[in-house]
Amino acid sequence: MLSFSQSAIIRGVILDEAQNPIEGVNIKTNTGEGTATNSNGFYELKIPYGVEITVEFTHVSHKRIEQKFNLKNGQEIEYNPVMLIEFEQIATVVINTNTRQSVDGVTSISPQMIRTIKGAQPGVENILKTLPGVNISNELSTQYSVRGGNFDENLVYVNEIEVYRPFLIRSGNQEGLSFVNTDLVQNVDFSAGGFQAKYGDKLSSVLDITYRNPVDFGIRADLSLLGGSIAAETVSKDGKFSGIAGVRYRDNSLLLNSLETEGNVEPVFADAQTYLTYRFSSKFHLNFLGNISLNKYNFQPENRQTNFGTLEDPVALLVVYEGQEKDKYQTYFGAFKANYFVNDDLTLKLIASAYHTTEQEYFDILAQYRLGEVNTNIGDENLGEVEFSEGIGSQLTHARNDLDALIFNAEHRGDYKIDDESTVEWSVKYTHEDIRDRLVEYEVIDSAGFSIRPPRFSQPNPQPYTPFTGPLTAFENIKSLNFVKINRLQSFVQYSKQTDWNGHEIFYNAGVRTHSWSVSGDGISDNKTQTVISPRAQFAIKPNWEKDMLFRVAGGLYYQPPFYRELRDSSGTVQPNVKAQQSFHVVVGNEYSFQLWERPFKLVSEAYFKGMTDVNPYTLENVRIRYSADNNAKAYAYGLDLRLNGEFVPGTESWFSFGYLKTEENIDNRGYIARPTDQRLKFGALFQDYVPNMPDLKMYLNLVYNTGVPGGSPSYADPYIYQIRLKDYRRADLGISFEVVNPEKTYNAKWKKSFRELAIGFEIYNMFNNQNSITNTWVRDVYSKAQYAIPNYLTPRVFNLRLSARF
Numbered sequence: 001m002l003s004f005s006q007s008a009i010i011r012g013v014i015l016d017e018a019q020n021p022i023e024g025v026n027i028k029t030n031t032g033e034g035t036a037t038n039s040n041g042f043y044e045l046k047i048p049y050g051v052e053i054t055v056e057f058t059h060v061s062h063k064r065i066e067q068k069f070n071l072k073n074g075q076e077i078e079y080n081p082v083m084l085i086e087f088e089q090i091a092t093v094v095i096n097t098n099t100r101q102s103v104d105g106v107t108s109i110s111p112q113m114i115r116t117i118k119g120a121q122p123g124v125e126n127i128l129k130t131l132p133g134v135n136i137s138n139e140l141s142t143q144y145s146v147r148g149g150n151f152d153e154n155l156v157y158v159n160e161i162e163v164y165r166p167f168l169i170r171s172g173n174q175e176g177l178s179f180v181n182t183d184l185v186q187n188v189d190f191s192a193g194g195f196q197a198k199y200g201d202k203l204s205s206v207l208d209i210t211y212r213n214p215v216d217f218g219i220r221a222d223l224s225l226l227g228g229s230i231a232a233e234t235v236s237k238d239g240k241f242s243g244i245a246g247v248r249y250r251d252n253s254l255l256l257n258s259l260e261t262e263g264n265v266e267p268v269f270a271d272a273q274t275y276l277t278y279r280f281s282s283k284f285h286l287n288f289l290g291n292i293s294l295n296k297y298n299f300q301p302e303n304r305q306t307n308f309g310t311l312e313d314p315v316a317l318l319v320v321y322e323g324q325e326k327d328k329y330q331t332y333f334g335a336f337k338a339n340y341f342v343n344d345d346l347t348l349k350l351i352a353s354a355y356h357t358t359e360q361e362y363f364d365i366l367a368q369y370r371l372g373e374v375n376t377n378i379g380d381e382n383l384g385e386v387e388f389s390e391g392i393g394s395q396l397t398h399a400r401n402d403l404d405a406l407i408f409n410a411e412h413r414g415d416y417k418i419d420d421e422s423t424v425e426w427s428v429k430y431t432h433e434d435i436r437d438r439l440v441e442y443e444v445i446d447s448a449g450f451s452i453r454p455p456r457f458s459q460p461n462p463q464p465y466t467p468f469t470g471p472l473t474a475f476e477n478i479k480s481l482n483f484v485k486i487n488r489l490q491s492f493v494q495y496s497k498q499t500d501w502n503g504h505e506i507f508y509n510a511g512v513r514t515h516s517w518s519v520s521g522d523g524i525s526d527n528k529t530q531t532v533i534s535p536r537a538q539f540a541i542k543p544n545w546e547k548d549m550l551f552r553v554a555g556g557l558y559y560q561p562p563f564y565r566e567l568r569d570s571s572g573t574v575q576p577n578v579k580a581q582q583s584f585h586v587v588v589g590n591e592y593s594f595q596l597w598e599r600p601f602k603l604v605s606e607a608y609f610k611g612m613t614d615v616n617p618y619t620l621e622n623v624r625i626r627y628s629a630d631n632n633a634k635a636y637a638y639g640l641d642l643r644l645n646g647e648f649v650p651g652t653e654s655w656f657s658f659g660y661l662k663t664e665e666n667i668d669n670r671g672y673i674a675r676p677t678d679q680r681l682k683f684g685a686l687f688q689d690y691v692p693n694m695p696d697l698k699m700y701l702n703l704v705y706n707t708g709v710p711g712g713s714p715s716y717a718d719p720y721i722y723q724i725r726l727k728d729y730r731r732a733d734l735g736i737s738f739e740v741v742n743p744e745k746t747y748n749a750k751w752k753k754s755f756r757e758l759a760i761g762f763e764i765y766n767m768f769n770n771q772n773s774i775t776n777t778w779v780r781d782v783y784s785k786a787q788y789a790i791p792n793y794l795t796p797r798v799f800n801l802r803l804s805a806r807f
Contacts, residue, residue, distance in 0.1 A: 008071035011044040012080040022059060022083060030054040049073045051213050059083060066744060070111065070186040070212060105554055105589060107131060109188040117686065117700050118802065119733050120255060120765045120795060123178040124188060129704055130684035132641030132659035133192040137706050137729040138774050139795060140172030140255065143623045145677045146192050147608060148637030148663030149204030150618065150625055153560060158209045159337065160413065161289055161353055162200060166329045167403055167565060168359045170624035173256060174327050176269025176295040181246045183220050183231035184275060186212030193608055194554030194587035197494045197511025197536045198425055203560045203583045211275040213242050224802040227251050245274040255795050263301035270294050287337040295329040301365065306790050307374065314374040317779065317790045325363035332356045349413040361401040368394045371779050371788060393779060399441035406434045422497045431488040435564045439572040443476040480572030484521040484564060503544035510537040517561050519576035532559040532580050548593040555586040566616055569629035579631045583612045601646030609638040617667050620676040620711060622774050635675060637663035652688040670720055674710045681707045696739040704731045711775065730770045737761035761802040769797040
């Protein structure tokens with residue numbers, strides 16, 4: 001049975017090596033709860049939710065097992081350990097289908113897995129990219145697209161508080177750290193569509209993070225060639241105050257210096273986060289979430305050589321640079337959350353948050369290029385050098401972009417348990433956004449001594465018969481100054497019920513959201529209020545079958561009222577009457593839990609369809625999105641996602657995922673073409689293993705394969721003329737670690753007793769050295785007048801060392 005009580009439940013059967021039940025296993029927690037197994041080896045233990053609980057399993061004839069749990073309110077898990085006599089224990093937690101996450105269509109990811117599985121961009125996103133329906137084709141970026149949506153269509157919450165990211169970042173090189181600090185994480189839930197009304201107004205996905213409330217003092221540290229992090233947690237003697245804080249530093253020089261463009265690069269990213277809780281009484285708790293982040297990216301490029309073409313006709317691009325780029329992003333975020341537990345059935349919450357970001361993007365870079373044929377004569381002393389130039393030109397890019405954004409939120413949330421089977425949740429939220437934006441950028445392109453006019457330049461050039469008398473203009477020139485204020489009022493109410501029907505377990509959820517907003521500011525006279533209403537529903541059934549199956553269906557209307565960037569068109573002008581994009585979701589899913597090799601496995605299947613209207617078309621270059629700010633398109637997306645996870649190796653969780661996606665849009669009724677995120681096929685795998693006779697020596701393999709997306713055309717190009725796709729994205733990251741100190745063991749060495757955990761690791765990013773590209777640079781051939789697409793490659797094979805410790 002699914003539970004809505006103010007606690008969580010662990011249940012299972014404890015067996016010995018011969019698969020016989022063990023009676024009389026003592027089970028106790030560090031908070032005082034306890035029980036024992038019956039004659040069938042079965043136990044059930046109720047524990048507090050929202051805190052990390054250590055559960056100890058002991059028996060006079062078997063080795064002790066200790067396992068930590070971080071469960072949510074009402075969550076039920078099945079934990080079936082095998083107690084051994086002679087060998088080391090490797091504990092595992094298997095989530096059964098009979099959980100709130102399953103019926104909600106939510107994927108839960110272990111925080112320990114997130115901290116263990118690192119990557120070129122470590123964090124939650126590094127795990128998300130292995131899930132079906134989630135596409136990341138840039139290891140330098142934390143941005144991800146879900147089921148045909150773009151980067152702006154994903155919601156991120158930390159302890160029910162919505163968080164934001166910087167606005168101006170245009171490439172993964174500038175991004176730095178994800179907002180989510182994995183050292184502070186307790187729970188990670190992810191929904192790729194069909195989510196409930198309690199989540200906000202975005203079109204694609206929800207990432208719901210919970211930071212933990214510690215129960216004792218501890219320090220966790222991580223150090224690698226890419227930076228480091230340290231986190232500390234504590235709790236007062238009376239238990240009223242608890243706090244956790246983390247500081248991270250990231251230096252991507254190891255990755256960026258491996259790119260083809262050589263130069264002096266100084267990427268410095270740092271942040272500090274804290275989550276504090278004070279319990280004034282058993283009824284009233286006050287929480288604070290704070291974050292300060294600083295990103296600095298200074299780059300002075302010098303030269304670049306990119307070889308492309310074929311073996312028969314190799315071509316090289318040589319570029320010499322002058323100038324530099326200086327970017328700086330400072331963000332400050334603070335939120336208070338007050339919880340008042342009126343009684344066991346009614347909880348009232350008040351959340352107030354403020355987000356402030358100041359961003360600057362300054363660069364003046366002159367690139368002088370030479371495109372030519374490569375010497376392929378083996379034995380020639382000039383082998384590999386450019387001997388004949390087919391194209392000569394230059395490109396000058398300039399930007400002086402500044403943005404200052406201040407966002408306030410005030411929200412009341414509540415939930416009321418009508419009975420053991422029914423719950424009502426509601427919220428009212430007010431948001432004020434104050435944006436001050438200066439956009440000044442231009443690009444001048446010269447080819448063989450001739451300035452290239454803008455692609456949409458209307459005045460014809462009659463040369464050589466008569467002189468051209470038109471003005472000399474930059475290839476691209478944008479200049480705007482915007483002061484914009486947006487006020488929003490949002491609310492939702494939803495009802496959840498779990499019941500039985502002829503022995504079958506039934507769960508359903510129905511809710512509705514409303515969102516009203518108005519845009520005002522300098523030069524904006526028409527600031528009418530717009531309102532959208534978003535009904536959503538979910539239904540799940542767990543049949544009373546011998547096979548452990550669960551079926552679910554979800555759908556509804558999902559709106560995305562425009563944020564500031566969606567209001568700004570390609571010329572930098574704010575269009576205040578942009579409508580909310582609308583999407584109709586239908587998601588049908590199945591979960592099948594079964595035993596294979598006497599170990600637990602789960603197969604999750606989901607088919608989905610999204611029909612979209614009032615679509616705001618955009619272009620995508622690296623991670624920069626430019627909207628047309630005109631709801632002049634309609635679109636659709638449909639696909640199938642599959643994921644098989646379980647204990648492929650005893651005691652470890654691994655999974656394999658597959659996704660098929662097709663998404664197209666129709667702009668101004670010109671016909672359907674692929675959207676910028678039309679990534680047809682996706683394969684992901686996360687595999688963990690260890691040496692059986694030496695279980696402290698562990699390995700993980702993170703594999704991703706994505707087919708190419710439309711993104712190889714020039715940014716100014718008409719998408720109906722250019723539908724060039726980038727090459728497939730293929731990447732494999734390998735990590736090997738050795739646990740010098742394992743928390744499940746006891747040691748005689750005094751220095752080892754100072755650590756709870758200590759591990760050293762070796763990582764290989766892009767193990768097979770695949771050449772992946774994120775965009776193309778376009779240059780012209782003097783003679784044929786043709787344009788060449790030169791790929792901008794991502795990182796090659798990179799090696800990293802890591803040291804992790806917990807005290």
